[in-house]
Amino acid sequence: MSNRTPLMAGNWKMNLDHLEANHLIQGLAMELKDHDHDYSKCEVVVIPPFTDLRTVQTVVEADSLSIKYGAQDVSIHDNGAYTGEISTAMLDKLGVTHVVMGHSERREYHGESDELVGAKARKALDAGMTPILCCGEALEVRKAGTHVEFVLGQIRAALAGWAAEDVAKIVIAYEPIWAIGTGETATAADAQEVCSAIREALRADFGEETAEATRILYGGSAKPDNIKELMAQADVDGALIGGASLKAESFAAMARFYA
Numbered sequence: 001m002s003n004r005t006p007l008m009a010g011n012w013k014m015n016l017d018h019l020e021a022n023h024l025i026q027g028l029a030m031e032l033k034d035h036d037h038d039y040s041k042c043e044v045v046v047i048p049p050f051t052d053l054r055t056v057q058t059v060v061e062a063d064s065l066s067i068k069y070g071a072q073d074v075s076i077h078d079n080g081a082y083t084g085e086i087s088t089a090m091l092d093k094l095g096v097t098h099v100v101m102g103h104s105e106r107r108e109y110h111g112e113s114d115e116l117v118g119a120k121a122r123k124a125l126d127a128g129m130t131p132i133l134c135c136g137e138a139l140e141v142r143k144a145g146t147h148v149e150f151v152l153g154q155i156r157a158a159l160a161g162w163a164a165e166d167v168a169k170i171v172i173a174y175e176p177i178w179a180i181g182t183g184e185t186a187t188a189a190d191a192q193e194v195c196s197a198i199r200e201a202l203r204a205d206f207g208e209e210t211a212e213a214t215r216i217l218y219g220g221s222a223k224p225d226n227i228k229e230l231m232a233q234a235d236v237d238g239a240l241i242g243g244a245s246l247k248a249e250s251f252a253a254m255a256r257f258y259a
């Protein structure tokens, strides 16, 4: 049994306007409260689109909720002529505690490199936020049997030159691309194979303490009926959940995996 606090993070992706966000965050708060959710047994983070953050902040602060919230991306710049970008200072003002970077959808549709992903993680960490650094292989890589090597390459490139104590503060999310939104969940053994290889690589590169402290999530068609098995794996410390986080009941049920 590790000392790592499990984490369920709901990535809403480009779904829900601010009115729908209001409905979901209130519904989630109610579900968790009704079931007496123990946040020490599972941290809960929602990751809405930027346009919903103010709404989520208002509900969380008004009701003093223990739910945390994050952003789906962040700029590596502080301010200025970067049309469409959002800075860490802007996120900080909204009470954001987590930032996702390197999601396969951003790597694919926005050409984000491992180096840029690493720079975003550094920016978020320097601003006092928890980076959720995503990695994961495409189906061709999995079929070629080089998925472990590929994923470790992504992480090592993003974290090159980092100090061990900084690495220990980030969250890594392993999301095999072929399992995202497809209903095709990796088996618990598949998830464990890669999450354990990631921890081994952290141990080799940054030492025992960092490897034991860093939380590693699984993502890709995680849902209420497979979460317990995923969470039973020694190196899976939580999940990054897309589709199933858009309904208060299913997301809350996953956060209660320990019950």
Ligand SMILES: O=C[C@H](O)COP(=O)(O)O
Binding pocket: 011, 103, 175, 179, 180, 181, 182, 183, 219, 220, 221, 222, 240, 241, 242, 243, 244
């Ligand atoms: O960020 C979340 C992942 O892409 C997983 O999405 P999914 O649960 O809809 O497969």
